[in-house]
Amino acid sequence: MKRVPGPTDHVVVVGAGLSGLACALHLLGAGRRVTVVERDAGPGGRAGRVRRAGYEMDTGPTVLTMPHLADEAFAAVGDSLHRRVGLTALDPAYRACFADGSSLDVHTDGEAMEAEVRRFAGPAQAAGYRDLRQWLERLYRVQMRRFIDANFDSPLQLLHPDLARLAALGGFGRLDGRIGRFLSDERLRRVFSFQALYAGVAPARALAAYAVIAYMDTVAGVWFPKGGMHALPRAMADAAADAGADLRWRAEVDTLERSAGRVRAVRLASGERIACDAVVLTCELPAAYGLLGRAPRRPARLRHSPSAVILHAGTDRTWPHLAHHTISFGAAWERTFEELTRTGELMSDPSLLITRPTTHDPALAPPGRHLHYVLAPCPNTHVGPEAAAWRDLGPRYRDSLVGVLEKRGLEGFADSVQEGLLVTPLDWDAQGHAAGSPFSVSHTFAQTGPFRPRNLVRGLDNVVLAGCGTTPGVGVPTVLVSGKLAAARITGGARSRPARTRRSPAVPAAYPAPAPAGTDEPS
Secondary structure, X not given: OOOOOOOOOEEEEEOOEHHHHHHHXXXXXXXXXXXXXXOOOOOEOXXXXXXXXOEEEEXXXXXXXXXXXXXXXXXXXXXXXXXXXXXXXXXXXXXXXXXXXXXXXXXXXXXXXXXXXXXXXXXXXXHHHHHHHHHHHHHHHHHHHHHHOOOOOOHHHHOOHHHHHHHHOOOOOEXXXXXXXXXXXXXXXXXXXXXXXXXXXXXXXXXXXXXXXXXXXXXXXXXXXXXOOOHHHHHHHHHHHHOOOEEEOOXXXXXXXXXXXXXXXXXXXXXXXXXXXXXXXXXXXXXXXXXXXXXXXXXXXXXXXXXXXXXXXXXXXXXXXOOOEEEEOOOXXXXXXXXXXXXXXXXXOOOXXXXXXHHOOHHHOOOOOEEEEEEEEEOOOOOOOOHHHHHHHHHHHHXXXXXXXXXXXXXXXXXXXXXXXXXXXXXXXXXXXXXXXXXXXXXXXXXXXXXXXXXXXXXXXXXXXXOOOOOOXXXXXXXXXXXXXXXXXXXXXXXXXXXXXXXXXXXXXXXXXXXXXXXXXXX
16 A cells, blocks of 8 residues: 655644544544644534524434444544444334335344335345345445455556455446345335435446445444434544644635645645645545646546435424434336436435434424424536526425425424525535535446545645545545545554543443454355
8 A cells, every 4th residue: 555655743634524533533543743624613524513593403414324433533542432422223224115105114133124024025025135134244344345445556456356256246237136136126125225326326327336335224223423413523523632633623724835746834724834744635626636736637527426405494393204214215216316317307206315313312403393304316516407506496496395295294394394404506516515416426437446536646745635535435434434544545554552642441332343344255
């Protein structure tokens, strides 16, 4: 693995999102002095927080999987996620509701889920689920160490026995077809393939290897941090500060001072100059390339994932059929992905993610009130309406979504809303997200693994990238890994005991880690 040459004693991390904070913690654990600069008033990045009239609204991800990856970052400085954040394992992880009126609770316990599938679709589908679960576990073990938790210097690194194992598992086939080998019930196939949207690719076109996301959701488990998802970056920032990091808020980077192929200092918009030995840029790729003065040349323009419209609704009531996370599927499926990724139309029969965080933390809303987060995927601004069009389109689409919710069992939703916030591609664009999408660069084959934008910068020896636009990709687990991989580029992966770490007492594990990623699995 290539690493940053020369001195790396003081590292400036630009951005205090999940990747930047994970990177900072791993760097601190390796004995580096770390300064984190963040343009916002506090940590979080995409995993931010808006407070309105007593409602605490998470503005980014609402689903936490693979919490052991966050715990790795805390452990680097002798701390623990469990000590900092209360976690609740969600059961069900999701509730899936379908257009025919049926519903399915997605359990991460294998026996419970097999029984639920048997109830829902019969014994043959239950047997298919059992086989699917075993395949997902094998797929994860083959992929995690070699293809996800790994820095790539060349595509030649793919030439490893694990590549043959992945091929033998059907990882280079199509996701929808591979899931269909185990499950013939179209509703069940949706439950284990909708995650492809996280990667920005329709299930019919996504590599079967991306079923690893379904493993994270449906096998490894879904968790809820007390205080909402924003509690995670907040705790990471606190741990970094306790370990000696210098955290600078409202500190926007203006320029990088360069000489002899290295960045020598970071200059802030305030005029302050911060001398450094290395820099980690976790900001959006366009912003990072703007600071660097150039973007790497690629054979084709980067393709971005679909965007999303999010409706935050503080309400005076809720609906008992909702779980913490509820997926409301429309009748359409293939047409939905065609609209999102090809024709650029808004979903004519939308599938929605509805999250009710007050299910497990009522303190996120005023007494007697509830908080609902409704996510509707939509085309990004390269495929669909341009950002400015959402000024007029946004309110109309919000009303349309509310109508859909009421038709799907949330009667009286419109009248129940006491406080609302609508986020559209116009807002993502204003925040600097390319193509008006918070999901960054999609995971097509040409933008995956060693073909994804690299985390090393050609021509500058001491600059590393982190975040969802670089390796390994989009999603909370992979962004946490991204921060660790960026730190490894600087430290070589070596760890030493930090001088200013507050050691925490031993605590029992709050959650099981998945099976070791390095376990060999016969193909």
